[in-house]
Amino acid sequence: MENRNNITEFILLGLSQKKEIEILCFLLFLLCYTAILIGNLLVTISITCSQLMKQPMYFFLSYLSLSDLCYTSTVTPKLITDLLAAKKTISYNGCMTQLFTMHFFGGIEVFLLTGMAYDRYVAICKPLHYTLIMTRQKCVAVITACCAGGFLHSFGQFLLAIFLPYCGPNEIDHYFCDVYPLLKLACTDTTRIGLLVVANSGLMGLVTFVVLLISYAVILYTVRSYSVENRRKALSTCSSHITVVVLFFAPLFFIYIRPATTLPEDKVFALFYTIIAPMLNPLIYTLRNLEMKNAIKKLWCHIAVREEMN
Numbered sequence: 001m002e003n004r005n006n007i008t009e010f011i012l013l014g015l016s017q018k019k020e021i022e023i024l025c026f027l028l029f030l031l032c033y034t035a036i037l038i039g040n041l042l043v044t045i046s047i048t049c050s051q052l053m054k055q056p057m058y059f060f061l062s063y064l065s066l067s068d069l070c071y072t073s074t075v076t077p078k079l080i081t082d083l084l085a086a087k088k089t090i091s092y093n094g095c096m097t098q099l100f101t102m103h104f105f106g107g108i109e110v111f112l113l114t115g116m117a118y119d120r121y122v123a124i125c126k127p128l129h130y131t132l133i134m135t136r137q138k139c140v141a142v143i144t145a146c147c148a149g150g151f152l153h154s155f156g157q158f159l160l161a162i163f164l165p166y167c168g169p170n171e172i173d174h175y176f177c178d179v180y181p182l183l184k185l186a187c188t189d190t191t192r193i194g195l196l197v198v199a200n201s202g203l204m205g206l207v208t209f210v211v212l213l214i215s216y217a218v219i220l221y222t223v224r225s226y227s228v229e230n231r232r233k234a235l236s237t238c239s240s241h242i243t244v245v246v247l248f249f250a251p252l253f254f255i256y257i258r259p260a261t262t263l264p265e266d267k268v269f270a271l272f273y274t275i276i277a278p279m280l281n282p283l284i285y286t287l288r289n290l291e292m293k294n295a296i297k298k299l300w301c302h303i304a305v306r307e308e309m310n
Contacts, residue, residue, distance in 0.1 A: 007166040010095050010185075012088040012100035014079075014175045015267055019115070022294050026083040032140065032279050040065040041284030042296060049294040052183070054282045056134040057123070057237070058114045058292075061285060063143055066172040067112060071105035072099055072236045075176045075274045082175065092166075100158040102176065105206040106273070107150030110252075113245055114208045115142040120241060124234045125222045156200045160193055174267055195265070201256040240284050 016022055043065040050060035075098070082088040098173070122133050164186040167241050174181045179197050183190040218240060222230045251269035286292040 002179070006168060007092055007185075008169050009091050009170065010177065011171045011175075012082060012090060012175055013173045014082055014088050022083045025078060027286065029076065029080050029275065032275050033072070034082060036069065036072050036076070036275070036279045040069040040278065042299075043292070046292065046295040046299045049299055052291060052295050054136075056119050056139050057116070059136075059139050060112060060142070062120060063146075064109065064112050064116065065282060067105055067109045067279055070099075071109055072274055072278040073104070074101040074105060078289070079175045095172075096158065096162055096180075098122070099100035099161055099177045099179065099182075100154050102133065102178070102274075103154035103157045104150045104157070108146050109150075110205060110208050111146035111149045113145075113241070113248065114211055115146060116241055117212050117245075118142075118185060120214045120238050122218055123237070124219050136174055146198075153200060153204055157197070160196055164188065166191070169284045174270070176270075178270075180266070198256065201252075202220065202258075205249065205252050205256055209245075209253075210244055212249075240289070243284050244277065244281055248273050275295050 015025055044062050047058045047062040047065075063274065078090070078098070119134060123130050126133065127164070157179050161182050164182065166182075166185055167187040169185065172181045172185065179201075179234050183194055183197070186193075216238065219234070223234045228236060251272040254269050255266050278293050284297065
């Protein structure tokens with residue numbers, strides 16, 4: 001434990017060491033984070049303030065947007081400020097807090113996407129029993145289970161990182177604190193711990209992804225007997241969710257389902273699930289969804305009327 005206390009802060013090397021690139025990235029990610037805030041808040045508020053909240057699909061979507069907002073906020077603000085900072089440092093406690101919260105909200109998102117796939121499975125494969133199965137109590141139970149799963153996952157990652165001895169160097173080749181970069185800094189053999197990290201993150205992602213594949217395989221098999229029009233409607237409700245799943249899971253697999261090593265490409269792939277996916281999710285779920293568009297229009301009309309009255 002004494003060795004660990006030799007390190008009181010870490011230096012984040014970030015995305016680039018060139019000032020011109022950092023300024024460009026600052027402007028780009030500031031714009032992205034602004035879009036994330038506006039888009040996800042708009043989706044959450046529009047659903048919460050409308051009748052859509054009574055439908056399980058939109059109930060889960062509101063929590064997905066909230067999860068996206070919290071998840072990206074554990075990393076992106078720090079990244080943006082560091083791009084203009086002369087020295088990119090993070091305290092030991094701050095690093096461990098960031099690691100815990102990032103994996104907590106990331107875990108919630110992984111489990112929530114699985115819960116949303118289950119909702120689509122019930123809606124398409126058991127439409128007559130949908131309202132009996134997907135009750136509000138069941139939806140709340142799914143959200144609770146997602147939070148519990150996210151906590152167990154992040155707590156496991158946190159324990160693996162916090163008990164490692166860090167005695168120098170203290171440079172993290174990343175733009176946020178994660179387990180794999182920290183393993184490189186530990187002054188002890190991390191082979192077994194690396195396997196535990198892979199088992200925690202890799203297997204969790206792999207198992208949930210297999211469940212997602214099975215659910216959509218059953219859905220595709222079921223809609224074969226539908227008419228062309230009904231088949232199109234059924235698949236259109238799934239297309240947005242599939243797009244989000246691919247955007248989120250593909251980079252996760254590249255980073256976590258492999259031996260515990262870090263690659264230069266990790267930072268680029270991490271941008272997909274920390275910034276790009278949370279930014280695109282509101283667009284993906286609203287552009288082809290008439291109900292979401294109407295809910296957003298009603299919200300803006302209500303705000304405009306209130307402004308005029310004041």
